[in-house]
Structures are given as C-alpha cells and as structure tokens.
Amino acid sequence: MAARMALLKHLRVSVVRFAPQNPNFNTPFSSLGNLLQRRRFSDEVRGSFLDKSEVTDRVVTVVKNFQKVDPSKVTPNAHFQNDLGLDSLDTVEVVMALEEEFGFEIPDNEADKINSINLAVDFIASHPQAK
Amino acid sequence: MGASTGAKLSGMQKQVLGLYRGFLRAARTKSPEERRQIESIVSAEFRRNSKLVDRKNFIYIEYLLRRGKKQLDQLSSPDTVGLSYLNVSNPQTRNS
Numbered sequence: 001m002a003a004r005m006a007l008l009k010h011l012r013v014s015v016v017r018f019a020p021q022n023p024n025f026n027t028p029f030s031s032l033g034n035l036l037q038r039r040r041f042s043d044e045v046r047g048s049f050l051d052k053s054e055v056t057d058r059v060v061t062v063v064k065n066f067q068k069v070d071p072s073k074v075t076p077n078a079h080f081q082n083d084l085g086l087d088s089l090d091t092v093e094v095v096m097a098l099e100e101e102f103g104f105e106i107p108d109n110e111a112d113k114i115n116s117i118n119l120a121v122d123f124i125a126s127h128p129q130a131k
Numbered sequence: 132m133g134a135s136t137g138a139k140l141s142g143m144q145k146q147v148l149g150l151y152r153g154f155l156r157a158a159r160t161k162s163p164e165e166r167r168q169i170e171s172i173v174s175a176e177f178r179r180n181s182k183l184v185d186r187k188n189f190i191y192i193e194y195l196l197r198r199g200k201k202q203l204d205q206l207s208s209p210d211t212v213g214l215s216y217l218n219v220s221n222p223q224t225r226n227s
Binding site for chain 1 (some may be wrong): 140144145148149151152155156159174177178181
C-alpha cells in the first residue's frame with residue numbers, strides 16, 4: 001500500500017514537472033499555423049485551375065486543327081473513335097497535341113483513358129498545372 | 132492491331148501506344164524540321180505495322196516492341212539528331 005502510494009505520488013509529481021517542459025506543448029498553435037499555410041496553398045492551387053468553358057473551347061480548337069478530323073464533326077461531346085473516326089494511334093497524337101496546348105505532361109495511364117472531348121476537358125480542368 | 136474500336140485496351144495495346152507516345156515525346160526534343168521528319172517516319176511505321184501485323188501475333192509484336200524500345204533509347208539521347216535516326220530506320224522500311 002505504501003509502495004503504491006509512493007508510486008502514485010511519484011507519477012503525479014513527474015507529470016506536473018514534465019508538462020511545462022513538454023516540447024509538444026505548443027503543438028495546437030503550430031499545427032494551426034501549418035493548417036492555415038496549407039489552406040492558403042490549396043487556395044492558390046485552386047485559383048490556377050482553368051475555367052471549364054475555356055478548356056472546352058481550346059480542346060475543340062486543337063481537335064479541329066488535327067488534320068485527319070473533319071472540323072464540322074467536332075462538338076464538345078464528340079467521341080474520338082466513334083464520332084470522329086480516329087483510331088488509337090490518332091488518339092495518342094491528339095492527347096499529345098493537348099499536352100502541348102496546355103503545357104503539361106499527361107501520364108500514360110491517364111492518357112489511355114482519354115477517348116472523348118468530354119474526358120479530355122474533365123481531366124485538363126481538374127489538373128492544376130494546365131496553363 | 133491498330134484500329135481499336137473504343138473497347139478497353141489490352142496490355143499489349145497499351146504498351147504499343149506507350150511506345151508511340153515515347154517516340155513523339157522524344158521527337159519534341161529535336162529541332163522543328165527533324166521533329167516533323169521523325170514524326171512522319173514513326174507514325175508511318177506504326178500505322179504500317181498496325182495494318183500488316185496480325186493482332187494475335189503476340190511474339191512478333193513483342194519483338195517489334197523490344198526493337199522499338201531500343202530505337203527509342205537511341206533517339207532519346209541528346210547526341211542523336213534526326214539524320215542518324217533516318218539512317219537506322221530506312222533500311223528496315225525497305226527490308227520488311
């Protein structure tokens with residue numbers, strides 16, 4: 001019993017003694033600061049997303065300029081293969097042309113999924129590095 | 132192998148398209164005239180093989196993929212200009 005009391009007392013004291021020295025004491029403030037900084041950063045990133053209608057216009061223009069495409073068939077809802085008669089190699093070329101228009105690199109696994117103007121617009125508009 | 136009709140791409144088709152993309156990316160690093168020349172040669176070669184090669188001839192397609200990767204490595208080197216690539220690819224075009 002006495003030993004237990006002594007132990008408890010020791011523990012209690014040690015907690016009181018350690019608390020003010022605890023380096024983690026400031027964490028609530030610094031993490032708040034981090035959070036604010038991160039927020040500001042994400043707002044900046046969000047600010048650089050392109051407007052979707054602008055993206056659509058530019059994508060349509062790029063596709064219209066593609067030599068194998070009949071410009072009159074290009075609509076914002078056109079599917080590269082079904083509507084525009086492009087094959088998978090043409091699609092690679094179109095996506096590469098979009099990369100150059102918007103100044104960023106589209107990774108292979110994403111590029112393979114882009115097979116319509118809608119998908120291209122969605123991907124580019126959700127990509128912060130698109131210019 | 133070429134004209135896929137919108138269905139999901141097979142792994143091998145993805146590799147071929149990835150290789151094609153690699154060539155087009157490498158071509159971007161060259162001078163504008165070389166780039167145009169490389170692009171026309173490369174796209175002609177891919178298109179020719181897409182019509183010529185049976186899509187189930189996996190062994191031959193794998194061979195073409197390996198050969199293409201080696202050629203791409205050579206082309207990607209900054210020392211390689213389009214002309215040396217032309218010398219490499221023209222005899223093959225004639226042979227096959």
